Amino acid sequence: MEKVKAKKHLGQHFLKDLEAAQKIVNLQSLHRGYSKVLEIGPGMGVLTQYLLQRTDCQTYVVEIDQESVVYLNEHFPMLRGRIFSEDFLKMDLSKVFGTDSEPFGIIGNMPYNISSQIFFKVLEHKDLVLEVVSMLQKEVAQRIASKPGKKDYGILSVLLQAFYDIEYSFTVYPGAFIPPPKVDSGIIRLRRNNVENLPCSEKKFFQVVKAGFNQRRKTLRNALKPIGLNFEHELLNKRAEQLGVEEFILLTNLFAENA
Incomplete structure (x- = not known):
């Protein structure tokens, strides 16, 4: 199999800019010393190839597109046994690496149509997900990182900032993707803060x-x-x-x- 065809209903836009891919992977800092990274929607593995070069973490991927799963198995034999062929939104993150809860990081070029749902799921498992490096629609990335008083500050801004330190890293433009999306993309990093429990309900x-x-x-x-x-x-x-x-x-x- 040479290439995977991007599927509109899955919101697939494959990153082709290798420099941007390397920068995104470099943002994964293994905050607080976790050792496993789960990549959401690897597609043809443009981020995966750089994740697999790292010796400080073990890479797992979750991919709902069966054509991409076949491609990943063919081109990345190191990943065999570490590919979850399922819907991230339906995964039990508390048991993703076995029966015992184990902290991990998340990285990915998030499908624009479910990016908010992905972050609400991260919130549900905030004590396991210690770091998220995410590429998503620029407006959504800015909203998550926004501060009070800004027009794009909203529900996700407050809920995520209660438990994560968030920074907007850089912008990636449509020409970096196949097919090009109609919007710019933004890369953000979330790092779990020291708040174990809020001083309220x-x-x-x-x-x-x-x-x-x-x-x-x-x-x-x-x-x-x-x-x-x-x-x-x-x-x-x-x-x-x-x-x-x-x-x-x-x-x-x-x-x-x-x-």
Whole structure:
């Protein structure tokens, strides 16, 4: 098999820029000393080839496209036994490397159509996923890395920044891919911070953040009414995009106290 045909329904755009591929792989720092890396959607292995050159980690891949799985088996014999031929969103990450939970890193050129779902899954397993190096649609990458007060700051920004230190690394343009996407791509790196547990109810925190941004043009006083707001505080005069993680934690605790 020479090449894999990109499939539109899977959101496939194969990176052909080898310099960019090497830079992306170099961003994987093995933060906190984990030794296994799971690549999402390797396609024809442009990132994989550089991951396999590293001696400080063991590379696994998850690929839903059967044509790509055949290609990877043919061209990367080192990967045999380490290819998960399935849907990442349906994987049990707590058992991906066996029955015992083992911390790991994630890397990949994420399919644009499911990138947000991938990061919500990362959040569900935040105590296992210590680092993520991801290429995705530039606007989504910027949103995840955005700071309070910016127009692209949103739900994923707050929820991920509560548990990860995030940096936007560089931009990759459409000509670097086959076929070229209609948008620019951005590379971000997430590194798990030292927050083991939020000083509030995590479930309520997620609820408050989501409710605040669901009506982001309204003040929080109005945006949070649907979830039972019944207290007064100066933060309620602001909009969700103006609050950082610590302020959302404060609001969450006020909810709990006034429930």
